[in-house]
Amino acid sequence: MSVDLRGIARPLGIGVVALIVEYLLLGTQQFANAMTLGAIYALIALGYTMVYGIVELINFAHGDIFMVGSFLAMWIMTTIFGLTGPVTNLLNLVGLLAIVMLATMVGMGVIGMFIERVAYRPLRHAPRLAPLITAIGVSFILQNVIASLFGPSPVNFPQIVPADKFAILGGRIAYLNLFIVIMAIVLMVALQIFVGRTRLGRAMRSTAQDREAAELMGVDINQTIAITFFIAAALAGAGGMVQGLYAGSIKFDLGFFVGLKAFTAAVLGGIGNTTGAAIGGFVIAFVEVYATVLGYTQWSEVAVFSVLILVLVFRPSGLLGQQLGERA
Amino acid sequence: MTAVSLPQAPSAWQRFRSTSRSHRSITILVGWALIAVILPVIVMIPPLSTFQPESLWIDGFANAGVFILLAMGLNVVVGLAGLLDLGYAAFFAIGSYVYAFGASPFTATQIPFWPMLLVGAVIAATLGLLLGAPTLRLRGDYLAIVTLGFGEIVPAIFLNASDLTKGTNGIGGIYKPELFGFKFTLENPVPYYVTMIGILAVTMILLYRLQASRLGRAWMAIREDELAAASSGINTITTKLLAFALGASTAGLAGVFATSKLTFVGPGQFGFQVSFTVLAMVVLGGMGNIWGVATGAFVIYTIQAVVLKELNQFFQALHVPILQSIDFVQYQYLLYGVALVAMMLLRPEGLFPSSRRREELHAASDEVGEVPPPTEALDQ
Numbered sequence: 179m180s181v182d183l184r185g186i187a188r189p190l191g192i193g194v195v196a197l198i199v200e201y202l203l204l205g206t207q208q209f210a211n212a213m214t215l216g217a218i219y220a221l222i223a224l225g226y227t228m229v230y231g232i233v234e235l236i237n238f239a240h241g242d243i244f245m246v247g248s249f250l251a252m253w254i255m256t257t258i259f260g261l262t263g264p265v266t267n268l269l270n271l272v273g274l275l276a277i278v279m280l281a282t283m284v285g286m287g288v289i290g291m292f293i294e295r296v297a298y299r300p301l302r303h304a305p306r307l308a309p310l311i312t313a314i315g316v317s318f319i320l321q322n323v324i325a326s327l328f329g330p331s332p333v334n335f336p337q338i339v340p341a342d343k344f345a346i347l348g349g350r351i352a353y354l355n356l357f358i359v360i361m362a363i364v365l366m367v368a369l370q371i372f373v374g375r376t377r378l379g380r381a382m383r384s385t386a387q388d389r390e391a392a393e394l395m396g397v398d399i400n401q402t403i404a405i406t407f408f409i410a411a412a413l414a415g416a417g418g419m420v421q422g423l424y425a426g427s428i429k430f431d432l433g434f435f436v437g438l439k440a441f442t443a444a445v446l447g448g449i450g451n452t453t454g455a456a457i458g459g460f461v462i463a464f465v466e467v468y469a470t471v472l473g474y475t476q477w478s479e480v481a482v483f484s485v486l487i488l489v490l491v492f493r494p495s496g497l498l499g500q501q502l503g504e505r506a
Numbered sequence: 507m508t509a510v511s512l513p514q515a516p517s518a519w520q521r522f523r524s525t526s527r528s529h530r531s532i533t534i535l536v537g538w539a540l541i542a543v544i545l546p547v548i549v550m551i552p553p554l555s556t557f558q559p560e561s562l563w564i565d566g567f568a569n570a571g572v573f574i575l576l577a578m579g580l581n582v583v584v585g586l587a588g589l590l591d592l593g594y595a596a597f598f599a600i601g602s603y604v605y606a607f608g609a610s611p612f613t614a615t616q617i618p619f620w621p622m623l624l625v626g627a628v629i630a631a632t633l634g635l636l637l638g639a640p641t642l643r644l645r646g647d648y649l650a651i652v653t654l655g656f657g658e659i660v661p662a663i664f665l666n667a668s669d670l671t672k673g674t675n676g677i678g679g680i681y682k683p684e685l686f687g688f689k690f691t692l693e694n695p696v697p698y699y700v701t702m703i704g705i706l707a708v709t710m711i712l713l714y715r716l717q718a719s720r721l722g723r724a725w726m727a728i729r730e731d732e733l734a735a736a737s738s739g740i741n742t743i744t745t746k747l748l749a750f751a752l753g754a755s756t757a758g759l760a761g762v763f764a765t766s767k768l769t770f771v772g773p774g775q776f777g778f779q780v781s782f783t784v785l786a787m788v789v790l791g792g793m794g795n796i797w798g799v800a801t802g803a804f805v806i807y808t809i810q811a812v813v814l815k816e817l818n819q820f821f822q823a824l825h826v827p828i829l830q831s832i833d834f835v836q837y838q839y840l841l842y843g844v845a846l847v848a849m850m851l852l853r854p855e856g857l858f859p860s861s862r863r864r865e866e867l868h869a870a871s872d873e874v875g876e877v878p879p880p881t882e883a884l885d886q
Contacts, residue, residue: 234647235647236647236650236651238592238650238651238654296847297847297851300851301850301851304850304854305588306588306647307584307588307590308850308854309850310590310647310650311590311785311789311846311850312846312847312850312851314592314782314785314843314846315842315843315844315845315846315847315850316843316847317843318782318839318840318842318843318846319840319843319844319847321839322837322839322840322843323840325836326836326837326840434658434778435658438651438654438655438658441651442655445648445651476662476665476666477666479658479659479662480659480662480663480666483655483656483658483659486651486652486655487640487641487652490640490641490644490648490652491640494643494644494648
């Protein structure tokens, strides 16, 4: 994969211009909110799109994996590290965030692989409807297990990042927002490098393209699919952790709407396309923030859903996706 | 049986089976009439009579009928046409609100109950068409997610458009049905029970006839192999759209009935749990088998309305601290989730399968490693 500068320059230019316009329209605070939300949606949308790309399954449980991720991060922080309030020492804070995030991602990755092994792999050759129904079942199992472990009411998430803000371009942004956006971008770049440059990434791409041919070339299909689920769940886990930090409290049914929005983002970007999913996440976040700014907070879900319907009607392949159309 | 045995006279059971097959509509009518008589008698027998008084049982059966109706409607979409609809409660909500708008002091109108049954069904079907038209052209998974979103958005609209729907407070004081001057009351559940049995019998006859018709065969053809169905001259989009609209209309009907019985409607009644419960009923009962899903719906409703509560009381009485702290009602959705996964893995055809569906589901899993099953071959 050679670096095609001209191929990258144009979308990058469009993106930068779009962001500047948004910034001028929304102002610093709302722009920062939209970027943060977008980063979280993008992390989840990547999981939807990767899983869909490789096994053509809409993983309904993915939003709930995100939710479990935020509870796992909360549990690690409070029970293992005994954290309740802000950590002021910068070095400690960075170290803690890194450890908690790594642990959450690995833990969620293992859970994701386990779900794939138990609920999806046995049904790989079954009619399409079967894995969709188990996915719904898994989603309800995850929600209700968390609800019975942590209770059905919202749970406080330890706010370990101090609420300090810094001044920029006449506005003030919390350090937390900056951290979330940067972390998401780092993870996404790492994912792109992994998928594009490594042996396992190549196995994933070939499996997505033609499973039988990949198998004939010596790719271990089961292992490749398991790794895809691991990565998807790990990214959702990271998203869940920063969601907790950002929102301050988490609830067992949090994954439902966030999952729906992230799925919309994945469809908007073109399902199966990782770059598209990331872009879609930010677009959906901006739609939502616009709804809030214009005073229609309670309608934001309706707005996002309308976007989904409109995309499906007018451009079912999404912004960057290949043509899917009606196939089965 | 030896090879040379003479043809025996058919046993009474065989004669009954063949008569009931050739006169299916009459059999269904007789069957529901028997059920209508037997159920109230059964609950007078201990231990059932000790759980709750008979009027509560009858009331519960009428409510169970709503879920049987929903399950039979969803069965058309999921079981016959093979489309996953995860927002089925939205159409239930639409039917309910249609009746609330048509017959409540809030809108100061009083349209009689019986025509409203049709109106609710037609409006729900129309919205089903509007939602299905853009999405049914796409692959099946999109329909699942779009209906999932639709199922959340419809209650959200009823909640947020508070000028029209009184928002979270809901619309109360909805008028009860009336038949030739006879007024239905909250105290006496029997008229509701009889009405429900009537609706169920008629719906079931229609569905069985539909299933055996050209349209029903087209649905099953699409479910089993969409490409082959299209090649055989079936207009797949229209056919799927009809399944979707028919399922929606049944839910609308159920909504009108449920609202007339509850005399209240609010956006909280139509959460994802309702869609999920109905899906569990269809899957457990046996996708594609109408009597099967009706039985599944009845069993699940009874479990959630009676058995779980009785279990709670039973374990409360045992004075074992750990068992006392378990609230079984709280775990019902966890149980449904486990049941859905287990059923799909172990017995995908459901507890009361339709023979065709069973063969289809098992044929697919037998082919592992050999010829790729049709659905997969299409995707590549």
